[in-house]
Structures are given as C-alpha cells and as structure tokens.
Amino acid sequence: MANLENIKARKTLDHIQPYSPGKPIWEVQQELGLERVIKLASNENPLGPSKQAVKAIEQGVLGLNRYPDADASDLKAAIAxxxxxxxxxxxxxxGADELITLISEAFLEPGDEIIVPDPSFSEYDFGAHIMGAEVVKVPFAQGFAFDVDAMIAAVTDKTKIIYICSPNNPTGTYMKKQDVQKLLDAVGDTLVVFDAAYSHYADAEDYTDGTEFIRQGYPLLTLKTFSKIYGIAGVRVGFGIAADSIITSILKVKEPFNVNTLAQLAATAAVTDHEHVTQSREINNRGLEYLYGAFEELGLPYTKSMANFVLVKLGDEGETLYQDLMKKGVIVRHGKGWGLPEYVRVSIGTQEENEFFIQALRELIQK
Ligand SMILES: Cc1ncc(COP(=O)(O)O)c(C=O)c1O
Structure with missing residues (x-):
C-alpha cells in the first residue's frame, strides 16, 4: 500500500498562509443567531452592481452552451x-487576483525577490511564494506614507518586481505622482506592478493610476479590478495594462478561457456605465466624511483614505472590539493579519449601514 505521507507538495508552499476572506454574512447570522448582519469587510460596492452589467448578463445567459471568447476581444477594446x-x-x-498569479508565473524564478510595502495586499506574497521567490517588505513611514527612498534602497540585483498598491489596501494612503516618477527613474529595468484597484475613488490632484507612465514607455503594469467601484466582484474580472512586450509574456501563462462569458459581458457593459461610477463615488465620499466625523467624536485616530475603506485605531481592545462588533451584527476586518492588532479596516457601506456600524461601535466604547 502506498504511503500518502510521501506525496509531498513543493517546499515553497510551506510559506503560504491561507487567504482569509472574512466571514460571510450567512455564517455570522447562523453562528450568532442574529437577524441583521452587515458586512463592511471586503471593500465591495454598497450600491450594488452596475445595472448595465446586470442587463448584459441577463441577455447573455442563452449563449452559455458556447465557450467564452478566449481573447475577450470586446472587453479588451472597451478597456483600451x-x-x-x-x-x-x-x-x-x-479577477485581479488571477493577474497577480500570472505575473508571478511569468516573471519570477526561485530565489528572485519582490519588494512590497508593508502592510499591503497579501496576494503579492502569495504569487512570490508559489514561485519560490522571496518577499522583501519595506515598512511605511509615519502616517502610513509610502517610503520611496527605502523602497529604492531595498532594490538588489535579485529584485524582479516592485509592487505599489495605490491607494493602498489596508491603509488607504497613496503614492504621489512625483514619487512614482522618482521610483521609476531610480529602478531602471525593473517591473513595477501598480495596483490601482481603488483608483476610481482617489481624487487627489497628485494621484496617478500609473497609465501615463505606461504611455511614456516605463516598465510599469497597472492592475485594476471590476470588483470595487463597478460592483461585480461576484463574476470575477480584473485586468492589466502595460507595454505589449510585458502583456505578451503574461499571455503565455494564461489559460485560454480564463474570463467566463457572463463576466466578459458584464464588464464590457460596466466600463461605460459612468453614471454608476459617479454615483458610487458620491456615496463613498459621503460615507467617508460621515465616518471621519464619527471617529473624531469618539476620539478614535484614523488614516485619511483615498479608497472605499478606512483604517481606524481602536487601541489595545482592538481584537475584543472587533469580536464584539461581530456579535452586534457588524463584520469589519481586524488588522492582526497586517501586524496591526490595534486597528480594524472598515469598508464604506450605505449611509444606513455606516450608521448601524457607528451606533454599534459607540455602544461598545461608551458602555
Ligand atoms: C489592492 C487589491 N488588489 C486586487 C484585489 C483583487 O481584486 P479581484 O476581486 O479583482 O481579484 C483586491 C481585492 O480586494 C485588492 O484590495
């Protein structure tokens, strides 16, 4: 009889921490016997999906006996x-998650290094680990500002990818355009992956989503997603924009039918649904202002955010408050996984959800 213990996965997989998506609403409802549970933990769009996207899906279902367009030609054209x-x-x-894996497969050899500001989105580490590459973390400066000089200083001859998540998940801070320029000029022939998943929410004058640098010929790839402002996280679509030569390398490791038919139709419709984008941004801005005001009133330090979530410091009681919020039917994301146990990250919800969250937090803090 064979010994199953001898069926061993690659050693590099030992480095991989399972992704923690946060508990779904139904699970918290069942576990805690709660009628009302709101989820402000995954930076989703509280307005719902783009209506144009929903219409496109409804119209597309009858074609599901066919394979998807392997080239996603209409979607590519709409994004371009x-x-x-x-x-x-x-x-x-x-999803943009797949793109991070594909980039890793296309560009990383065992022993290569990636540079990642810390704390940031965990999928960059995952991509490096599946390829046996090393993750070099560069801490943020005061107020979670990007430390561009430290990032430049971390580059070695093994560095293959520098990740910049801007606005950054989970801090909400962004890298100023002049700093992106400085970094690109300093690092020369190194691929910079610029994760602009939350770019639609960023309204600072000196914000860039990176695409202007692609047009100028820099080795930068901008990564975006349909899961946030477009509100179609459930169908899974993301995309990358970069020089032809970079895209051609990534296409070599792509499965032929990676984006399914309904996802392609939904995303193609969502790209031009500017009304939905504008409305989503307005709801988000109002929500951010409301939460800032409430945190100030409660004396809780927070970081100003360019995204659809805020990092707020609850102090030593961070984990207990996170658990107690859940007991009151509010799911937020605790900062432990990012090495920030005193913090939680809360996604902007509808005004009613934001008020429900603040009411629960107030009761816990002032009890
Ligand atoms: C910074 C960042 N990049 C990428 C993603 C992944 O997006 P997708 O849902 O398209 O896989 C997320 C999702 O939370 C994110 O926060």
Missing amino acids: KEHGVEKTQVIPTN
Whole structure:
C-alpha cells in the first residue's frame, strides 16, 4: 500500500498562509443567531452592481452552451478605449487576483525577490511564494506614507518586481505622482506592478493610476479590478495594462478561457456605465466624511483614505472590539493579519449601514 505521507507538495508552499476572506454574512447570522448582519469587510460596492452589467448578463445567459471568447476581444477594446491605450496593451483576467498569479508565473524564478510595502495586499506574497521567490517588505513611514527612498534602497540585483498598491489596501494612503516618477527613474529595468484597484475613488490632484507612465514607455503594469467601484466582484474580472512586450509574456501563462462569458459581458457593459461610477463615488465620499466625523467624536485616530475603506485605531481592545462588533451584527476586518492588532479596516457601506456600524461601535466604547 502506498504511503500518502510521501506525496509531498513543493517546499515553497510551506510559506503560504491561507487567504482569509472574512466571514460571510450567512455564517455570522447562523453562528450568532442574529437577524441583521452587515458586512463592511471586503471593500465591495454598497450600491450594488452596475445595472448595465446586470442587463448584459441577463441577455447573455442563452449563449452559455458556447465557450467564452478566449481573447475577450470586446472587453479588451472597451478597456483600451476607456484608458486611451491599444488593445494589445490590455489583458483581462479572472479577477485581479488571477493577474497577480500570472505575473508571478511569468516573471519570477526561485530565489528572485519582490519588494512590497508593508502592510499591503497579501496576494503579492502569495504569487512570490508559489514561485519560490522571496518577499522583501519595506515598512511605511509615519502616517502610513509610502517610503520611496527605502523602497529604492531595498532594490538588489535579485529584485524582479516592485509592487505599489495605490491607494493602498489596508491603509488607504497613496503614492504621489512625483514619487512614482522618482521610483521609476531610480529602478531602471525593473517591473513595477501598480495596483490601482481603488483608483476610481482617489481624487487627489497628485494621484496617478500609473497609465501615463505606461504611455511614456516605463516598465510599469497597472492592475485594476471590476470588483470595487463597478460592483461585480461576484463574476470575477480584473485586468492589466502595460507595454505589449510585458502583456505578451503574461499571455503565455494564461489559460485560454480564463474570463467566463457572463463576466466578459458584464464588464464590457460596466466600463461605460459612468453614471454608476459617479454615483458610487458620491456615496463613498459621503460615507467617508460621515465616518471621519464619527471617529473624531469618539476620539478614535484614523488614516485619511483615498479608497472605499478606512483604517481606524481602536487601541489595545482592538481584537475584543472587533469580536464584539461581530456579535452586534457588524463584520469589519481586524488588522492582526497586517501586524496591526490595534486597528480594524472598515469598508464604506450605505449611509444606513455606516450608521448601524457607528451606533454599534459607540455602544461598545461608551458602555
Ligand atoms: C489592492 C487589491 N488588489 C486586487 C484585489 C483583487 O481584486 P479581484 O476581486 O479583482 O481579484 C483586491 C481585492 O480586494 C485588492 O484590495
């Protein structure tokens, strides 16, 4: 009889921590016997999906006996038009998560290094670990500002990818355009992956989503997603924009039918649904202002955010308050996984959800 103990996965997989998506609403309802549970933990769009996307899905279901368009041609064209780039500079993927894996597979050899500001989105580490590459973490400066000089100083001849998440998940801070320029000029022939998943929410004058640097010929890839402002996280679509040569390398490791038919139709419709984007941004801005005001009133330090979530410091009681919020039917994200146990990250909800959250927090803090 064979010994199953001898069926061993690659050693590099030992480094991988399972992704923790946060508890779903139904699980918290069942576990705690609660009628009302709200989830402000995954930075989703509280307004719902783009209506144009929903209509496109409804119309597309009858074609499901056919395989999807392997080239996602209409979607590519819509993204290219919206961003002022060529179709050959665009790659749609099964969520931005898939793109991070594909980038890792295309560019990382065992022993290579990636540079990641810390704390940031965990999928960059995952991509490095599946390829046996090393993760070099560069802490943020005061107030979670990007430390560009420290990032430049961390570059070695093993560095293959520098990740910049801007606005950054979970801090909400962004890298100023002049700092992106400085970094690109300093690091030369190193691929910079610029994760702009939350770019639609960023309204600072000196914000960039990176695409202007792609047009200038820099080795930068901008990564975006349909899961946030477009509100279609459930169908899984993300995309990358970069120079043709970078996209061609990534296409080599892509599965032929990675973006399913309904996802392609929904995303193609969502790209031009500017009304939904504008409305989503307005709800978000109002929500941010409301939460800032409430945190100030409660004496809780928070970091100003350019995204659809806020990092707020609850102090030594951080984990207990996170658990107690859940007992009151509010799911937020505790900062432990980012090495920030005194913090929680709360996504902006509808005004009613934001008020429900603040009411629960107030009761816990003032009890
Ligand atoms: C910074 C960042 N990048 C990428 C993603 C992944 O997006 P997707 O849902 O398209 O896989 C997320 C999702 O939370 C994110 O926060």
